[in-house]
Amino acid sequence: MFMHHIFRSFFAPILILLLFGTMFLLGHYPNISMILGGIALFLIGMEYMESGFKAFSGSLLESILEKFTSSTPKAITAGFIVTAIVQSSSLVSIIIISFLSAELITLTSAVGVIFGSNIGTTATAWLVSTFGLKIKISAYAMPMIILGIFIPLFLKSHTWKGIASILIGLGIIFLGIGYMKEGFESLKEGIDLAQYAMAGYAGIFVYVLIGAVATVIVQSSSATMAIIITALATGQIDYANALALAIGANIGTTVTAALGSLKSNENGKRLAVAHFIFNIITGVIAIVFIYQLTELVDHLAAAIGIGTENYAMKLSLFHTIFNVIGVLTVSPFIHFLVRFLNTLFVPKGANKGKPKYLDDASLALPSTALSAIIMETKHLYENAFDIIVHGLNLKKKNVLSDMDLNEVIKDLYTRGSFDIDDFYNHWIKGIYSEIIEFSTKAQANMPPAHIEELYKLKLASRDIVEAVKDTKHLQKNLLRYTNSSNEHIREQYNDIRKGLAELLRNINTIATTEEEDVIILLISKAKVHAKRYDILTNGILDKLIRKDLISKEMATSLMNDSDYAYNISMNLIAMAEILFIDIKSDLKKLNEEMSISNEEVDLLIKDNK
Amino acid sequence: MSIKKFIESVKESLDLGEFEKKGKKKSLKHLLEKLHSRKEILDKVPKKKLNKKEKKAYEEEMAILSLQIKKAEKILEELNSNSSRNSKNHKGEKNGK
Numbered sequence: 109m110f111m112h113h114i115f116r117s118f119f120a121p122i123l124i125l126l127l128f129g130t131m132f133l134l135g136h137y138p139n140i141s142m143i144l145g146g147i148a149l150f151l152i153g154m155e156y157m158e159s160g161f162k163a164f165s166g167s168l169l170e171s172i173l174e175k176f177t178s179s180t181p182k183a184i185t186a187g188f189i190v191t192a193i194v195q196s197s198s199l200v201s202i203i204i205i206s207f208l209s210a211e212l213i214t215l216t217s218a219v220g221v222i223f224g225s226n227i228g229t230t231a232t233a234w235l236v237s238t239f240g241l242k243i244k245i246s247a248y249a250m251p252m253i254i255l256g257i258f259i260p261l262f263l264k265s266h267t268w269k270g271i272a273s274i275l276i277g278l279g280i281i282f283l284g285i286g287y288m289k290e291g292f293e294s295l296k297e298g299i300d301l302a303q304y305a306m307a308g309y310a311g312i313f314v315y316v317l318i319g320a321v322a323t324v325i326v327q328s329s330s331a332t333m334a335i336i337i338t339a340l341a342t343g344q345i346d347y348a349n350a351l352a353l354a355i356g357a358n359i360g361t362t363v364t365a366a367l368g369s370l371k372s373n374e375n376g377k378r379l380a381v382a383h384f385i386f387n388i389i390t391g392v393i394a395i396v397f398i399y400q401l402t403e404l405v406d407h408l409a410a411a412i413g414i415g416t417e418n419y420a421m422k423l424s425l426f427h428t429i430f431n432v433i434g435v436l437t438v439s440p441f442i443h444f445l446v447r448f449l450n451t452l453f454v455p456k457g458a459n460k461g462k463p464k465y466l467d468d469a470s471l472a473l474p475s476t477a478l479s480a481i482i483m484e485t486k487h488l489y490e491n492a493f494d495i496i497v498h499g500l501n502l503k504k505k506n507v508l509s510d511m512d513l514n515e516v517i518k519d520l521y522t523r524g525s526f527d528i529d530d531f532y533n534h535w536i537k538g539i540y541s542e543i544i545e546f547s548t549k550a551q552a553n554m555p556p557a558h559i560e561e562l563y564k565l566k567l568a569s570r571d572i573v574e575a576v577k578d579t580k581h582l583q584k585n586l587l588r589y590t591n592s593s594n595e596h597i598r599e600q601y602n603d604i605r606k607g608l609a610e611l612l613r614n615i616n617t618i619a620t621t622e623e624e625d626v627i628i629l630l631i632s633k634a635k636v637h638a639k640r641y642d643i644l645t646n647g648i649l650d651k652l653i654r655k656d657l658i659s660k661e662m663a664t665s666l667m668n669d670s671d672y673a674y675n676i677s678m679n680l681i682a683m684a685e686i687l688f689i690d691i692k693s694d695l696k697k698l699n700e701e702m703s704i705s706n707e708e709v710d711l712l713i714k715d716n717k
Numbered sequence: 718m719s720i721k722k723f724i725e726s727v728k729e730s731l732d733l734g735e736f737e738k739k740g741k742k743k744s745l746k747h748l749l750e751k752l753h754s755r756k757e758i759l760d761k762v763p764k765k766k767l768n769k770k771e772k773k774a775y776e777e778e779m780a781i782l783s784l785q786i787k788k789a790e791k792i793l794e795e796l797n798s799n800s801s802r803n804s805k806n807h808k809g810e811k812n813g814k
Contacts, residue, residue, distance in 0.1 A: 624744075625751035632781045698744055701792050702785065712780050 139294040143335075146287030150331050153280030154195070160273025161194040177217040180442055184435060187224025192231040195330070200225045201365065201379065205469045207476060208375035215375070216446045219382045223435045223442075226358075226386065230428040232330035233354075236285055236337045237420035249286065252279030285334055292342040312352040312395060319356020320363070329361035333427065341420045350419070351402065354427050355394045362387045374453035376469060382449055390434025401430060460491060461534045463542045470550075474558045477550035481565050484543050485572070485687055486619075491535040492572045496676070497612060498526045499579040500605050501587065507609050508616055517605045525587070528580040536576055543569050568686040571679040578679070582672040585665045596657040600648070600666055604673045607640055611677055619688045624698075627689055631681060632704045636712050638677035641670040742796050749789045756782050 172190060177183040191200050204221050207213045213221075256276030260269050306314055323332040333354065340350045362384040369380035394401060405426045406416075414421045438445070464487050470480040497504050498521050506516045547562055554562060582604070589601040614630045621627060643649040649667060652658045658666070685703065704712075759779055767775055 623751070624748050625755055628748070628752075628785055629755075629778070629781055632785065633777070636777065636781070698741070698748065698789075698792075702748075702788055704781075704784065704788075708784060712777070712784065715780055 139291050142287050142291030142294065144291075146284045146289075146291055146338075147326060147331055147335060149280050149284030149287060150334050151284075151326070151328060153277045153282075153284055154328065154330060156273050156277030156280060157195055158277075160270045160275075160277055177213050177221060180216060180220040180439060183213075183217040183220025184224035184227075184439065187221035187226075188228040189224075191225040191228025193228075195232055195235070197225045197229045197361075200228075201383075203473060203476065205376040205379060205467065207479075208379070215378065215449060216442060218375075218379055219442055219446060219449070220439075222379055222383050223386060223439060226383075226390075227428065227431045227435060229330065230424065230431055233333045233337060233424040233427045234421075236334045237341075237424045239282075249279045249282035252276070252282070281334075285338060288335060288338040289342060292339050292344045306349065311349060312355075312398060315349045315352035316356040316359065316391070316395065319353035320360035321356075322353075323357045323360025324363045329357045332357040332360065337420045337423060340423060347419045347423070348402070350423050351398060351426055352395075354423060355391050355398075355430070358387050358394075358427075358431070359391045376467070377453045378449040381452060382445060385445065386434060386438050389438055390430060393433060393437060394430040401426060401433075405429060461536075461538050463487070463539050463546075466542055466546045471546075471553070474550070474554045477546075477554070478558055478561055478565075481543060481547055481550065481562065482687070484539065484546070485565055485569050488536065488539045488543065488569055489572050489683065489687065491539065492576050493612060493616075495528055495531045495535065495576050496579045496608070497521070498531075499528045499576075499583045500608055501526070501590070502605065502609055507612050513606050513609055516609050517602050526583070528576070528583055532576055532580065536573060540569055540573050564686045568683045571683040571686075575676045575679040575683070578672045578676045582669050582676070585669050589662070589665070594658060594662065596652060597662045597666065600643075600652075600658075601669070604641070604669065607637060608673060608676060610637065611680060615680060615684045615688070618684050628702055631685060631689070632712075634677065634681050634684075635704060635709050638674055638681065639709060639713055641674035641677065643667065643670045742793065745789055745793050745796070749786065749793065752782060752786050752789065756786065 172186060176186040187200060191197050194200070200221065204213070204218045208215065208218050252275045256272040256274075256279060259272035259275070263269075319332060319336070322335070323329050326332055326335075336345070336350050336353045336357070339345045340347065345353070362380075365383045366380045369376040405422055408429070409418075409422050409425055410416070414425065463484055465480045465483040467480065470476040494504060497507050501521045502516060503519055503521050506519055544566065547566055551559055551562060586601050586604065589597045590605070592598050611634055614634055618627050618630055640646070643666065649663060652666075653660075653663050756779070759775070759782065762775065764772065764775065
């Protein structure tokens with residue numbers, strides 16, 4: 109407490125002193141100020157490009173990453189291409205973590221994408237060395253920024269706004285590179301950093317460390333690469349030391365990823381570990397074989413027409429080559445790596461009542477947010493399934509088997525009591541409120557079509573919760589009358605249990621089958637069977653009372669409880685239509701039209717009497 | 718012209734609006750095939766050998782199947798008539814120009 113007080117008292121004055129100190133230093137060394145300003149502009153430009161690509165590509169990026177990751181080579185290629193185009197490995201990481209959380213791809217594919225993304229990220233170095241250093245700011249960067257600012261004034265669509273953002277980003281990046289280059293050139297007149305060049309392995313280790321630390325500070329390996337290339341192009345650093353700095357930048361970026369994953373779920377953490385292992389192995393290989401790699405770069409550079417003195421492009425080539433070698437070396441062991449990763453960050457203790465898929469990383473994209481909500485609603489249903497089955501005093505394994513339903517209801521779950529309230533509070537309430545909260549957050553960035561889907565999913569969650577609550581109301585009399593000496597009331601309550609067991613079994617089939625005809629028939633059958641609880645209309649209650657087979661109290665209970673059973677059935681059917689049918693692509697187009705109405709259900713019952 | 722309008726006009730000129738309908742028709746035909754083959758299997762069941770409970774379940778399934786087949790055929794018919802009407806209109810517009 110005392111320390112906290114001291115920290116709070118001194119924090120603001122120290123910060124102000126530091127700010128003044130920095131301003132004083134930058135005022136006296138305008139060249140450093142220009143370089144730092146250039147780095148800042150470069151980072152701002154990267155942000156603009158990332159948000160631009162997000163808006164411009166819409167769900168295209170996600171579709172590519174989802175569809176083309178079925179095998180490791182495909183995943184690596186997809187990771188490479190997407191990262192090279194969008195120039196942001198962090199955006200690709202966010203998408204991949206959210207896909208993993210929503211179980212849209214496997215951990216092996218996700219690791220493959222991250223490997224490919226590492227090669228893709230070397231495109232920034234090519235961009236800087238090929239265009240960035242040669243571009244005339246006045247000729248390209250400024251018009252790009254101006255165009256980017258004016259486009260959204262006339263063209264309001266998301267796509268155009270995305271294009272505008274990309275143009276502004278690219279313009280600011282070139283502007284940043286221009287400032288960095290100018291800063292380094294002017295700095296050379298005062299201080300020559302090249303005099304600190306170090307030869308041999310000592311130099312390599314020192315510069316690897318500097319590269320890593322710089323990347324951790326700047327939080328972007330692309331920005332570090334831009335600094336290295338501009339410093340190299342202006343002759344402020346030695347070529348050999350620049351190679352070591354590039355290796356350091358690759359290692360430093362894993363620290364950035366690890367820091368980012370701290371807020372993420374176990375999948376994000378596993379991917380950060382995979383990234384760390386990959387970059388460390390790649391870094392070690394590059395350090396050990398640095399001289400051989402330098403020779404290889406010289407040969408390849410000559411072969412593809414890069415000039416002997418064009419160190420900036422040779423550095424980009426080196427950066428790409430050692431990342432490709434890293435991928436080729438580590439990829440054959442990807443399955444061992446995944447096996448190891450799966451042993452990490454395994455949640456301990458009972459997590460049944462905690463959300464499994466609602467990771468904030470999924471909120472970045474509408475479709476991943478929607479997938480996360482679908483998965484979480486299914487998780488909610490799994491929990492509700494257990495509660496309803498046990499609340500009806502049935503055994504889960506029997507309900508899920510093909511055992512005769514008359515036998516299923518005879519095999520009791522417990523002779524004692526099952527506290528639904530307790531399970532509701534621990535397994536349902538928390539997840540339900542998290543789904544609603546997450547949906548509200550997700551809705552903010554969603555297009556209308558996704559919002560409609562989201563609304564349906566919220567209804568499905570509510571249906572599940574209502575079904576559990578109704579089971580609780582039903583349970584009291586169900587336990588009492590299934591043990592009654594009156595065989596008639598016993599038979600009625602066992603019939604309710606049997607009907608609901610059949611429904612739960614059918615929903616399980618619907619959830620697991622791919623056959624559209626089976627799904628449609630089971631849903632229709634469930635709707636017809638739910639009518640069995642309408643004991644007032646079907647004459648069962650009337651018959652029992654008239655023949656004096658049950659007491660008035662029993663009749664009232666049966667009437668109320670049949671209502672609960674009907675509501676449970678209808679809620680579960682409505683939920684199944686949204687959660688297990690609506691999302692299956694082929695049936696999605698047909699479900700609403702093929703679904704049978706209440707009138708048709710009545711007609712079927714009438715015809716079948 | 719905004720990019721949205723441009724995409725819409727391209728979709729219209731290339732008849733891409735029909736694409737969704739064709740997908741629906743394909744799904745519907747596929748479903749109808751499955752429902753018919755299920756009905757054929759049920760038709761072959763020796764009804765006389767069924768007990769009262771089995772017979773009731775059989776009749777219920779048959780009734781649901783027949784209803785679903787009827788519904789699917791009706792939707793398919795509507796889709797077919799809509800698309801033939803649209804293609805006639807489209808040709809008419811082109812000739813008018």
